Amino acid sequence: MNPGKDEIEMILQASQEAFMESKSYSIGKRVAMMRAIAAEIEALGPELIEAAGAESNLPEGRLTGEKGRTVFQWRSYADALERGDALDASIDTANADRTPPKPDLRKTSIPLGPVAVFGASNFPFAFSTAGGDTASAFAAGCPVVVKAHPGHPKTSTLMAEAILKGVEKGGYPKGMFAxxxxxxxxxxxxxxTHPVIKAVGFTGSYQGGMALVELGNNRPDPIPVFAEMGSINPVFLLSEKLKQDPEGLASAYAGSLTLGVGQFCTNPGLVVAVDGPELTSFVAALTIQIQGSVPAPMLNEGIAKNYLHNKELVTSQDGVEVVAEATSEAAQGQGKPLVARVMGAEFLHNDHLQEEVFGPFALIVSCKDNAEMEQVASRLKGQLTSSLFGTETDLSAHEKLVSQIQVKCGRILFNNFPTGVEVVKSMHHGGPFPAASDSRFTSVGADAIKRFTRPFSYQNWPDSLLPEELKDANPLGIFRTINNERTQSPVKR
Amino acid sequence: MNPGKDEIEMILQASQEAFMESKSYSIGKRVAMMRAIAAEIEALGPELIEAAGAESNLPEGRLTGEKGRTVFQWRSYADALERGDALDASIDTANADRTPPKPDLRKTSIPLGPVAVFGASNFPFAFSTAGGDTASAFAAGCPVVVKAHPGHPKTSTLMAEAILKGVEKGGYPKGMFAxxxxxxxxxxxxxxTHPVIKAVGFTGSYQGGMALVELGNNRPDPIPVFAEMGSINPVFLLSEKLKQDPEGLASAYAGSLTLGVGQFCTNPGLVVAVDGPELTSFVAALTIQIQGSVPAPMLNEGIAKNYLHNKELVTSQDGVEVVAEATSEAAQGQGKPLVARVMGAEFLHNDHLQEEVFGPFALIVSCKDNAEMEQVASRLKGQLTSSLFGTETDLSAHEKLVSQIQVKCGRILFNNFPTGVEVVKSMHHGGPFPAASDSRFTSVGADAIKRFTRPFSYQNWPDSLLPEELKDANPLGIFRTINNERTQSPVKR
Structure with a gap:
């Protein structure tokens, strides 16, 4: 445990050497290496699930699903790389007749350099050692050094071994991963703070993320630190929809809120609606759901303790009343679902009510009218997601609200809860600060690769020495932009 | 001059209102507004060129060319927007049969919010008030507040008036521009530091850029500050090429070095080569060129004074000898070309020799062998550009050097000088720190728009309420990625 400075120095020198050695490897070789890693992770047996279960209290079914997701991430990012999506290759051909002559310019995306990854506790596979940050950094061509999450060292070690096997099978230097x-x-x-590290990926708390962001900013050569931090993922319930089926909505909401003991970064911890009989019916139905919900073990004792503490912090604020709590007692280390309520006016002048309570906790903000609901929306900090429940008529009638919500989040959902983050190109998992340190990047989906590449232009470079994706002949057969046209054709000379 | 806090507050509130109002405008309307601005700038008559000439000492021909470039920037970024390049629209369709059901996800790029732009002195049109930062922020859909460069207030005012006319003709709120x-x-x-501002564009000195970067980082909600700062743009001369035509090379190099009195951010201020008779011939030829070159007025007195001071700073370092200087006397405010030389060993242990000397100054680093040339390359700070002069044989023989150089720059050139930055998609004008504050973005070419947008996902959103670029029917006819395939087709349901 706790490697010394010298050991870290050696590891980082190996990363740098692996970077300088591998950055000229072909895209095909990189793709193959990623697929080899995916296969190694897939081949990990019950030992992995058992270790993760023991270290995270997560049930087998969830872990098996998360393992599948992790393997899929490696494969889909490799696919994106193979399709050329991550390269954004473009070519503007020369024009010798122009005065002055127009040069030949070709641009691709190259790796930033070695990346440090800090995994999350709540997804020991998909957002940790072999998670999306590592997979996307590899797809970018960057070596990775993972600081294992101390909550699941054994799980992390098994994953690290699988990655190293894939690195070796892929013919990459061992220094690609540490x-x-x-x-x-x-x-x-x-x-x-080490000069070799050129970017950082982090998923976790606001405090943890900001500590790394500041370290990155204060280096002699600042580096990008992509931190995906907290979010309370507001859910706006609009009137016509609420009227239609308050019970159905309450039941679906309780399901999303208590899923995985509320330990998702997209957990919908805030409900905003206009006060009235529809909201009253919803709250009544939700009360029954929450009272009947069963406390379950959280990821670890520390998280359970924080949950208690943060729940207490919000419920002790002026004007906050507890609406419902699970009636079963919670054993030590378990998270007990709880729903509280506050009036819009109170919410508007108390930022503590926006603090994330990591766990199965929800705060209902009861607004006196639509204008107050808009004010609440405009007062929100940056969020990963916002959900709207409404009819299409509701949506059209709340244009201003929707516009306001959009400014505050990275993903907006219609009649859908935010838990369950699809790994697809169209996913944006990020959002305005403090949901993420840089709203311009996602940490899920193949576009996550962009966090770890930079554009690079070649001017008048000989075709024989260009990387494959920029060669005249287009040997990779990818889509490129040639003189502003998207095409898979070769360059015509 | 120097607006007070209240005035700035009013201006920024108007920016925010313009943002909230205009962010739902159609892409077509945004494109038309940009084209209206281009036309207004184009229509500015001799008054503009005269004002800029008087304020910057730049000759009429250069200013006329730069005006054309500025108009072209607005038009080409509008074109990129119209083609959908800047949106990166993607769609992943739903699958109700999956367990759990796969939602419909659609992603586009939305504006960050109001942007503050700080123009440069050396390009009063193309990198200032109506320059690339403003044009790309507008293309992103962001209102802009320009702090005019104090070196050319009249020029800046004329440009601002043209922008405001275009904004009005385009049917946008006046608050789009201040x-x-x-x-x-x-x-x-x-x-x-104002909460309304969501990003910053800057071109200028390292000190100026870093001051803004730190302000942006230290806000309660940090914002991206894209600063394009200094660069000494190393030129590597390889042996076979040097042998072929030292005179031709020296003459072309002197031309690039003294172009615009050396006041380009891509000015090639550092030459690196292996010592020997070829380098000696090159230096001899360059000496004649530099001695015969004519001092010319710099942008302003302050810049001329800094040039003298910084030149003195470098030439007074240990081991630096002056090789050649223009023989004509320089009047006050003029920049006198000068070339100095230092041995590789000295360069390697003195970082002062990497300080940018803004003006027609070059330092030749004379290396004892290829290994030392590689060391010099690896010691360099981040650069906008690096140029290699060689035969193809030279390039193949210097793989390691090329690999090392690539890590340190944003654009690499073969037998070409870096002055003259093409406005094309394949241009990357940026580079590793300190050339730019974030190597992942360019400030020239349509990809500059990406600095000011963020991805945004809609989940299960009704087609009727989606922005045009994401609607099933693809009314804009743009390329989109649908289920990982690039296509201009509509979505098949």
């Missing part, structure tokens, strides 16, 4: 078991802040600090 | 005449640091500080 795994540091550490529970010390200093290890992270050494990584983020 | 122009602040100010020579105070405080004005910039108020802009960058």
């Amino acid at each position: 795994h540091l078991l550490s529970n010390s802040y200093e290890t992270g600090q050494l990584l983020v | 122009h602040l005449l100010s020579n105070s640091y405080e004005t910039g500080q108020l802009l960058v």
